[in-house]
Amino acid sequence: MTTAATPVHSPLAVLKGLASLRRLSGTYPAGHPIIGQRLQELSDTIAELLSAGSPLCVEVIQGNVLLEGVATSAETQADEQLLSQLAALGIDSIHIREGVERQELLTLAEFLWHHTDSDESVTAQLLARSVRHVSLGRLVPLDTRWRVQQWPDAPTGQLDPDYAESLARAQQTWEDTVAGKPLDVVSVRELVQLLIHKVAKSNAALGQILAVKNYENLTYCHSVNVSILSLLLGKRVGLDEATMAVLVEAALLHDVGKTRIPLEIIQKPGLLDKNERRTIESHTTLGAEILVQTEGLHPLTPTVALEHHRGVKGIGYPDLGNAVPHPMSQIVSVADIYEALTGARCYQHPTPPERACLILARMAGDKLNTGLVKTFVNAITFFPLGSFVRTDRNEFGLVIQTTLGEPLHPVLALVDGDTHEFLGQVDTAERGLSGSYTRHISQTLQVPDTLDVRRLLDAQQAAAL
Numbered sequence: 001m002t003t004a005a006t007p008v009h010s011p012l013a014v015l016k017g018l019a020s021l022r023r024l025s026g027t028y029p030a031g032h033p034i035i036g037q038r039l040q041e042l043s044d045t046i047a048e049l050l051s052a053g054s055p056l057c058v059e060v061i062q063g064n065v066l067l068e069g070v071a072t073s074a075e076t077q078a079d080e081q082l083l084s085q086l087a088a089l090g091i092d093s094i095h096i097r098e099g100v101e102r103q104e105l106l107t108l109a110e111f112l113w114h115h116t117d118s119d120e121s122v123t124a125q126l127l128a129r130s131v132r133h134v135s136l137g138r139l140v141p142l143d144t145r146w147r148v149q150q151w152p153d154a155p156t157g158q159l160d161p162d163y164a165e166s167l168a169r170a171q172q173t174w175e176d177t178v179a180g181k182p183l184d185v186v187s188v189r190e191l192v193q194l195l196i197h198k199v200a201k202s203n204a205a206l207g208q209i210l211a212v213k214n215y216e217n218l219t220y221c222h223s224v225n226v227s228i229l230s231l232l233l234g235k236r237v238g239l240d241e242a243t244m245a246v247l248v249e250a251a252l253l254h255d256v257g258k259t260r261i262p263l264e265i266i267q268k269p270g271l272l273d274k275n276e277r278r279t280i281e282s283h284t285t286l287g288a289e290i291l292v293q294t295e296g297l298h299p300l301t302p303t304v305a306l307e308h309h310r311g312v313k314g315i316g317y318p319d320l321g322n323a324v325p326h327p328m329s330q331i332v333s334v335a336d337i338y339e340a341l342t343g344a345r346c347y348q349h350p351t352p353p354e355r356a357c358l359i360l361a362r363m364a365g366d367k368l369n370t371g372l373v374k375t376f377v378n379a380i381t382f383f384p385l386g387s388f389v390r391t392d393r394n395e396f397g398l399v400i401q402t403t404l405g406e407p408l409h410p411v412l413a414l415v416d417g418d419t420h421e422f423l424g425q426v427d428t429a430e431r432g433l434s435g436s437y438t439r440h441i442s443q444t445l446q447v448p449d450t451l452d453v454r455r456l457l458d459a460q461q462a463a464a465l
């Protein structure tokens, strides 16, 4: 008789197996049959998941277990104890590659049991123990300089001039703050106006912000992008222009506390110990302190910095009891998580927008405001402006327009798969005589370097005027 159990294909089965093996290896003497049994079960589960051909990537993002960036079914939700156990170990990313052997899994489990903080990187420690097919880590938060080494193949295509100017201004503000200078409120205000009146109205700029970004991972870029995303969401929920300016100011400065966190902690690719995690989490309170002391900012700006890592049900940090975050903070949280997911991260390429939308949907309710997530996904759509996609007819196209109420069916500029020559425009929301869509989008792809995204988006915007 079969009993209801976690399905074999669940990433949770891997986490559970690993946690259980870790506990057993710390409790029973080496060679005890129960260890062998658990090891076999875990090894079988992993073999099955790896048989699909690609490496197994399990992540825990804000308490949700994800396999290859996709949140899995409801039954895999929450084994709070297990997740907090992994969180206590500082693990939120486990990559297992083809060829992993039982001995490596056992060594890994023992390593996790005995793990204490060390100057040596986790990767080096695992390699020294002959664990070559597993990497552990945390999702490296967005920050400075690190990206340059991480993504040397960054596309060199030109940025929209207004977007480029916003980034340059944000960079200046950021660097001044890192150097200990007081925040230049006038310059922040000018940047807010630039974002509202120019960047948010340029399709080319939005294309560079909304679609997968594998080229910038610096905190000031993240802040500019979060501001634009917050702006788009704010517009959809009907905020007036004055409130929008407050929202953009708060979004721009939400992570300013990171200027006070030592770079070596922010950039550390391995596991963080409790103190380091607490230090990183303190960017919320540090940010609020900096902003409260800055004259001329809106009173909500420090509130958003303080609350942007708190869920709508009061979980997250800092601990403020059951206080529900201000709606402004809730908007910035949605934009922040989407931006962090679609930006470049340690170990892997960015999560494509359609997956990021699914992850947001999964976080709706406990962590994020459900209404805001729905509005956001409808506004951003699964295939935002500037995404390069393949259709189920094996056509390649750039998303040049999105349609309200059709988050899965944008308008495409079709291009030749090899030469990228423009072939014509097609609306994937069109339906055939039977009433069904004539095309579906099957995949988001990396934007080819040779594709002139700006020209295609500018041409579409000009034609629409």
Ligand SMILES: [Fe+2]
Pocket: 254, 255, 283, 308, 309
């Ligand atoms: Fe943050």
